[in-house]
Amino acid sequence: MTEPLLEARDLWLPRRANWALDVPYLALYPGEILTIMGPNGAGKSTLVAILAALLPPKRGEVRFRGQPVDFRHSLTYRRRIAVVLQRPYLLRGTVEDNVALGLRLHGFPRKERQRRARLWMERLGILDLARQSARRLSGGQAQRVALARALALEPEILFLDEPFQALDMPTRMHLLEDLRALLQKAGLTAVYVTHDLNEGLALAHRVAVLVEGKLRQVGTPEEVLAMPADCEVARLVGVETFLAARVTRVEDGLLYLESHGLPLMALGRAQVGERVRVCLRPEALTLWRADTIPRSSARNRIPGRVVTVWPQGALVKVVVEGPQGMRLVARITRPAVEDLELREGQEVWVTFKASAAWTVPE
Amino acid sequence: METxxxxxxxxxxxxxxxDPEVWAIAWRSLRISGLATLISVALGIPLGTYLALRRPPGQRMWLSAVYTGMALPPVVVGLVVALLFxxxxxxxxxxxxxxPRAMVLAQTVLALPVVxxxxxxxxxxxxxHLRWQLLGLGASHGQMVWLLWREARLFLLAAVMAGFGVAISEVGASLMVGGNLRRYTRVLTTAVVLExxxxxxARAIALGLILLGLAFFVNAVLTFVQQRDVEA
Structure with missing residues (x-):
């Protein structure tokens, strides 16, 4: 197995009363993009600051290529990485001055600085702005300068801490697309911090989920999406339905459950008698009119009544109330809503496959 | 009014x-206060940087001491320096x-906390986070401090102007430790008091006008540099 490029062990840093960053182990492998995801205030930026040796932990260590990082004398390590923060932090001077800033700090000769700065400005589509004052750029342009400044250093690890958060959606998606292509082409190792699910999954080879300072789960995007470790992680990756249930039987890798008086089947790791929550993504639910028999292989069928029909962009959020106060959230297309003639108060069937239902400890 | x-x-x-004596006093004032300002800047900017960036133990207490120092009564400084020397x-x-050395010292003590x-x-x-950004691009601590000074230079120039203002305009300390000796320690402020x-x-007003003009000239030069930066 490939040796990790960067390892963090037993990191612990108290930041507020009753809140501490606590990361037992996290590894970054060469060539991979690790996304650190979590809600606001989860400790993502603190974790990145420690990994980039900008902030020393109270306990624990960071190892780069097997060697411990000395937080008091971190210059050598810091000159092998680069950091892009939420705001671009451009200094006085032209765009080219700013792109070449890191190279100047590293002591590169003038010609090399110019060559690399021009190369990365071109790759990021800002070469025509080279002579312009860096203080007169749009948000998207400024963040491109910040990216070029970091990439020009050709770092062994690139840390990106929510670099596009302050940008509008089209600019953000455009930049994300360009960044993805650049990272793939250069085969760079990167740590990308975001609270946005789509942004995080668009880039990641692996995802680390941080909630309230604790590292809750590390896995591939598919694993985290399909098998979240707990309710918090599930909520973060887009699960909107959580059904309280009790395991009645375990057979052939399937859990047989009882939820709100109904039998259900789901995937998961639980023992008979254990209380769990069944996690369902909104796109995993299918709605049927109550007067039809669902033509579906889905093993879970729940009768219910529509309580909310809420158009949200291209999709419509439909909330259905099942037996004994069971609450199910589905997202379906606008044509589907028209086909079903959905309206509030209407009786429906909700079906979902056992393979689309994942259980987490209550 | 007529007077x-x-x-x-x-x-x-x-x-x-x-009048040669008037201009000699003016030149002496500029030298003494200019030197006091230079020393205050040389010590005050690193001290302020240390307090702002390093957060030493008891930082708040140190900051309170510095801010109190900004309102030091010149006569108290004069008294302490006089007792020492x-x-x-x-x-x-x-x-x-x-x-003049004692006067430079007294004026430095007054201007240093301001700077x-x-x-x-x-x-x-x-x-x-600008500090994190600079360190994250591979800046050494020295490089980071230099770049932070560059970014804050408009405010640092204001600190220099304020320091010079304190030094050139104080009278109590200079009178006490300089003695207002003719052709030796007589500066504009002490001369205005004497006249x-x-x-x-007439002489007092002439000296007062020069004092005002001098302060205006030095601050105008610094303001020109500062505002050129703003426009840039």
Whole structure:
């Protein structure tokens, strides 16, 4: 197995009363993009600051290529990485001055600085702005300068801490697309911090989920999406339905459950008698009119009544109330809503496959 | 009112006729206060930077001390320096009492907290993440401090201007430790006091105008540099 490029062990840093960053182990492998995801205030930026040796932990260590990082004398390590923060932090001077800033700090000769700065400005589509004052750029342009400044250093690890958060959606998606292509082409190792699910999954080879300072789960995007470790992680990756249930039987890798008086089947790791929550993504639910028999292989069928029909962009959020106060959230297309003639108060069937239902400890 | 007007006219005459003593006093003031400002800047900016960036133990107490120092009464500073350099004082053997050196020291003590305090404010108004950004691009601590100074230079120039303002305008300390000796320690502020006491208002007004003009000239140069940056 490939040796990790960067390892963090037993990191612990108290930041507020009753809140501490606590990361037992996290590894970054060469060539991979690790996304650190979590809600606001989860400790993502603190974790990145420690990994980039900008902030020393109270306990624990960071190892780069097997060697411990000395937080008091971190210059050598810091000159092998680069950091892009939420705001671009451009200094006085032209765009080219700013792109070449890191190279100047590293002591590169003038010609090399110019060559690399021009190369990365071109790759990021800002070469025509080279002579312009860096203080007169749009948000998207400024963040491109910040990216070029970091990439020009050709770092062994690139840390990106929510670099596009302050940008509008089209600019953000455009930049994300360009960044993805650049990272793939250069085969760079990167740590990308975001609270946005789509942004995080668009880039990641692996995802680390941080909630309230604790590292809750590390896995591939598919694993985290399909098998979240707990309710918090599930909520973060887009699960909107959580059904309280009790395991009645375990057979052939399937859990047989009882939820709100109904039998259900789901995937998961639980023992008979254990209380769990069944996690369902909104796109995993299918709605049927109550007067039809669902033509579906889905093993879970729940009768219910529509309580909310809420158009949200291209999709419509439909909330259905099942037996004994069971609450199910589905997202379906606008044509589907028209086909079903959905309206509030209407009786429906909700079906979902056992393979689309994942259980987490209550 | 008539006395004032007449004094003003005589002052203009004194200035335009190039009275050598008046201009010698002005030049002495500039040298003493300029040197005191230079020393205050050389010590105050690093001190303010240390307090702003390093957060030493008891930082708040140190900051309170610096901010209190910004309001030091010149006569108290004069008294302390005089006690130190008095013939029988602990530093009396240096023979600095009633010399320009003692005046430079007293003015430095007054200007230093102003420069240091405003440096702290100048650096603290920068986004703290800017430091992370610079370190994250491979800056050494020295490079980071230099770049932070560059970013905060408008405010640092204001700190220099304020320091010079304190040094050139104080009178109590200079009078106490300089003694207002003719052709040696007499500066514009102490000379204005002397001439007013004598009732020679024309001379006092002339010296006062030079003092104002000097302060205006130095601050105008610094403001020009500062505002050129703003426009850039």
């Amino acid at each position: 004032l007007w007449q004094g003003f006219l005589e002052a203009l005459h004194l200035l335009l006729s190039g 008095w013939r029988s004082g602990p530093l009396g053997f240096l023979g600095w009492m009633y010399t 240091a305090g405003l440096t702290v404010s100048a650096l603290q108004q920068l986004d703290p 007013t006491r004598r009732g020679d208002f």
